[in-house]
Amino acid sequence: MSNAEGHPTHLAHHFSTTEQQKDSAKIGMWLFLLTEVLLFGGLFCAYAIFRAWYPDLFHNAHSFLDTGLGATNTVVLITSSLTMALAIRAMQLGNKNATIWNLVATLGLAGTFLVIKYIEYSHKFHLGQLPGKYYTFTGVEGGNPHIFFSIYFMMTGLHGIHVIAGMITIGWMLYRTTKNHFSAEYYTPIEMTGLYWHLVDLIWIFLFPLFYLIG
Amino acid sequence: MSTATATNYLNEAKGWKSWLLTQDHKRIGIMYLAGIFFFFLVGGLLALIIRWELFTPAKDIMEADTYNRFFTLHGAIMIFLFIIPSIPAALGNFVLPLMLGAKDVAFPRLNLASWYLYVIGALFALYSIISGAADTGWTFYTPYSTSTSGSVVAIAVGVFILGFSSIFTGLNFIATIHKLRAPGMTWFKMPLFVWGLYATAIIQVLATPVLGITVVLLILERMVHIGIFDPAMGGDPVLFQHFFWFYSHPAVYIMILPGMGIISEVIATFSHKRIFGYKAIAYSSLGIAFMSFLVWGHHMFVSGQSELASLIFSFLTFFVGIPSGIKVFNWVATMYKGQISLKVPMLYAISFLILFSIGGLTGIFLGAVSVDVHLHDTYFIVAHFHYTMMGGTVIAFLAGLHFWWPKLWGRIYNETWAVVSCLMIFIGFNVTFLSQFIMGAQGMPRRYYTYPEEFQRLHGFSSVGSLILGAGFLIMTIYLLHSIFRGKKVGRNPWQSLTMEWEAESPPITHNFDKDMVLEHGPYDYDIVDAKYTEEGTL
Numbered sequence: 001m002s003n004a005e006g007h008p009t010h011l012a013h014h015f016s017t018t019e020q021q022k023d024s025a026k027i028g029m030w031l032f033l034l035t036e037v038l039l040f041g042g043l044f045c046a047y048a049i050f051r052a053w054y055p056d057l058f059h060n061a062h063s064f065l066d067t068g069l070g071a072t073n074t075v076v077l078i079t080s081s082l083t084m085a086l087a088i089r090a091m092q093l094g095n096k097n098a099t100i101w102n103l104v105a106t107l108g109l110a111g112t113f114l115v116i117k118y119i120e121y122s123h124k125f126h127l128g129q130l131p132g133k134y135y136t137f138t139g140v141e142g143g144n145p146h147i148f149f150s151i152y153f154m155m156t157g158l159h160g161i162h163v164i165a166g167m168i169t170i171g172w173m174l175y176r177t178t179k180n181h182f183s184a185e186y187y188t189p190i191e192m193t194g195l196y197w198h199l200v201d202l203i204w205i206f207l208f209p210l211f212y213l214i215g
Numbered sequence: 216m217s218t219a220t221a222t223n224y225l226n227e228a229k230g231w232k233s234w235l236l237t238q239d240h241k242r243i244g245i246m247y248l249a250g251i252f253f254f255f256l257v258g259g260l261l262a263l264i265i266r267w268e269l270f271t272p273a274k275d276i277m278e279a280d281t282y283n284r285f286f287t288l289h290g291a292i293m294i295f296l297f298i299i300p301s302i303p304a305a306l307g308n309f310v311l312p313l314m315l316g317a318k319d320v321a322f323p324r325l326n327l328a329s330w331y332l333y334v335i336g337a338l339f340a341l342y343s344i345i346s347g348a349a350d351t352g353w354t355f356y357t358p359y360s361t362s363t364s365g366s367v368v369a370i371a372v373g374v375f376i377l378g379f380s381s382i383f384t385g386l387n388f389i390a391t392i393h394k395l396r397a398p399g400m401t402w403f404k405m406p407l408f409v410w411g412l413y414a415t416a417i418i419q420v421l422a423t424p425v426l427g428i429t430v431v432l433l434i435l436e437r438m439v440h441i442g443i444f445d446p447a448m449g450g451d452p453v454l455f456q457h458f459f460w461f462y463s464h465p466a467v468y469i470m471i472l473p474g475m476g477i478i479s480e481v482i483a484t485f486s487h488k489r490i491f492g493y494k495a496i497a498y499s500s501l502g503i504a505f506m507s508f509l510v511w512g513h514h515m516f517v518s519g520q521s522e523l524a525s526l527i528f529s530f531l532t533f534f535v536g537i538p539s540g541i542k543v544f545n546w547v548a549t550m551y552k553g554q555i556s557l558k559v560p561m562l563y564a565i566s567f568l569i570l571f572s573i574g575g576l577t578g579i580f581l582g583a584v585s586v587d588v589h590l591h592d593t594y595f596i597v598a599h600f601h602y603t604m605m606g607g608t609v610i611a612f613l614a615g616l617h618f619w620w621p622k623l624w625g626r627i628y629n630e631t632w633a634v635v636s637c638l639m640i641f642i643g644f645n646v647t648f649l650s651q652f653i654m655g656a657q658g659m660p661r662r663y664y665t666y667p668e669e670f671q672r673l674h675g676f677s678s679v680g681s682l683i684l685g686a687g688f689l690i691m692t693i694y695l696l697h698s699i700f701r702g703k704k705v706g707r708n709p710w711q712s713l714t715m716e717w718e719a720e721s722p723p724i725t726h727n728f729d730k731d732m733v734l735e736h737g738p739y740d741y742d743i744v745d746a747k748y749t750e751e752g753t754l
């Protein structure tokens with residue numbers, strides 16, 4: 001159907017131009033990000049409702065979160081967004097090595113985020129600040145303190161799962177880069193991974209003030 | 216690539232692997248069709264067993280507990296495993312790229328992944344049946360769903376996975392419609408079925424994630440008791456209802472919008488006339504998609520939500536009636552002075568007009584707060600949503616199935632048997648559900664395995680209707696299966712329709728068309744294009 005020349009290997013048979021394929025991927029990815037926003041949207045909605053119901057509880061309970069660690073994680077993720085963007089830029093310029101090192105840095109920062117999150121979580125587990133019926137901590141004033149921690153663990157937990165998914169995808173991109181799958185002409189998958197990673201970052205930028213900085 | 220050879224998408228590759236690993240949208244469509252037929256059979260048999268139990272007020276064949284599980288399974292299977300994927304994922308998958316003149320959907324691998332998610336979700340649903348089955352009704356309302364001994368988690372996981380299957384199909388279709396239209400096919404030269412799928416896909420993408428997070432919360436509530444739906448722990452069970460209906464009201468439009476698209480195609484083709492009010496129909500699909508997000512509270516008039524909220528939801532619900540009404544008037548106007556041929560798809564389309572109008576208008580009654588308080592949780596509701604979901608979507612699905620069947624297989628079913636079965640389904644359906652409107656108005660509550668003596672006659676009537684309905688479907692199964700192997704062969708365009716899928720061979724070749732497609736005429740330009748197809752493929 002398609003002429004043999006002018007149909008590069010990265011172009012799927014049902015597209016006629018690279019442009020068309022790239023635009024389709026972009027539409028698909030943005031729609032997917034939209035579904036992610038809505039997935040979190042349900043939890044943001046639950047957060048808003050319970051914070052409106054129990055404003056004092058949220059205020060008291062949030063002081064048990066470690067703002068220093070939260071802020072560190074925010075910086076870590078924002079930096080990782082930068083290295084991700086640099087990885088894409090490097091491939092646009094055909095600089096494979098720079099792409100590899102920036103992807104490695106992104107992975108490292110994502111890993112750092114998870115390690116810090118692990119420290120925070122284990123501290124809370126230790127104190128009995130667990131979701132729902134497993135909640136045993138007694139130091140928070142106000143009724144139903146487990147609600148705050150239920151929502152905290154659900155939202156940061158779901159975010160953490162997204163960080164892990166992002167790391168897997170970035171690792172896959174790293175592998176494909178080393179295998180010379182990409183070039184200055186074709187780097188759509190890295191670009192799409194970047195979009196996803198920025199969203200993961202963005203969600204954290206909302207989570208951080210909503211949980212750690214309740215004024 | 217050569218033209219007019221005997222190879223087509225069905226016989227080009229052989230063996231089960233060539234099906235299970237295919238990325239061809241047509242084969243994936245056929246695999247979806249197999250899946251949904253299986254679950255329609257399961258859901259249908261459950262319905263017949265339910266009607267058997269309800270034939271008399273006494274306990275006939277099952278305990279109350281078993282009955283609760285049966286109607287839950289009937290609802291959940293029919294909605295999540297049959298109706299939602301029926302038109303978009305099965306027929307839409309097959310037809311959409313053909314209608315656009317494209318070689319495939321935008322993301323063929325994702326398309327196959329959607330099918331596998333469907334299968335995995337279905338396996339969870341089946342597992343829930345053997346591990347005790349849920350007895351909550353398909354709505355999974357808390358706090359009952361978090362405390363019952365029924366197997367809620369398995370089916371909730373199934374629903375979560377099925378949701379993502381549906382999201383990926385919607386995402387794929389939106390990208391396909393945006394990027395893979397044949398040169399010359401501007402937005403307002405697209406067939407109306409494509410508009411229907413587009414509006415559907417928007418809802419799938421925007422609403423389904425909320426269902427996803429809702430069932431995740433339900434699972435967590437049940438497994439680790441997080442407390443946000445539990446009033447004893449400071450949570451709110453009504454919040455679950457809000458979340459659930461934020462998805463599930465738009466979901467009814469996921470079910471009906473593609474059906475409306477089919478009706479537009481069938482009525483235009485079999486009236487052989489330019490569709491009346493093309494833009495009005497296209498925009499009303501988008502209007503319905505938009506409005507569908509603003510009315511979920513009409514399911515919750517008796518939940519304790521504020522009166523003001525109820526009034527606003529009621530008011531907005533009346534508004535949704537407008538775009539649906541616009542469509543019905545346009546279809547009728549299309550038929551007016553058309554050259555109507557009463558082939559089987561058209562018979563289904565006319566059935567649709569009658570049944571959907573009844574279903575839609577009774578929906579307006581239910582949107583009125585005072586009437587709804589009286590009719591809430593009665594058989595009136597049951598009848599109403601069966602008129603829209605079955606009388607609407609399923610009948611439209613059957614219209615589409617009979618319309619595109621010759622394209623799927625290159626062969627056609629026996630017309631006489633198809634007419635007989637269509638009439639049986641129409642009559643059986645009305646006997647089954649008209650009686651339920653009356654019972655409901657008289658106060659017969661839904662979801663009970665027994666009832667007061669005075670309802671026996673109407674319940675009996677309804678049960679007999681379900682048997683007629685079942686027999687109609689049995690006949691359909693036989694003649695459709697027969698036609699795949701023995702049906703009369705047909706050419707490219709047996710109905711002299713003007714949309715692009717009819718320019719492909721029947722059945723199409725693997726890459727759909729034997730040339731690069733360019734739009735030569737609009738999808739409904741019957742007045743411009745003369746009957747140039749009559750020499751080939753006439754029935």
Ligand SMILES: [Cu+2]
Nearest residue numbers: 464511513514
């Ligand atoms: Cu509704």
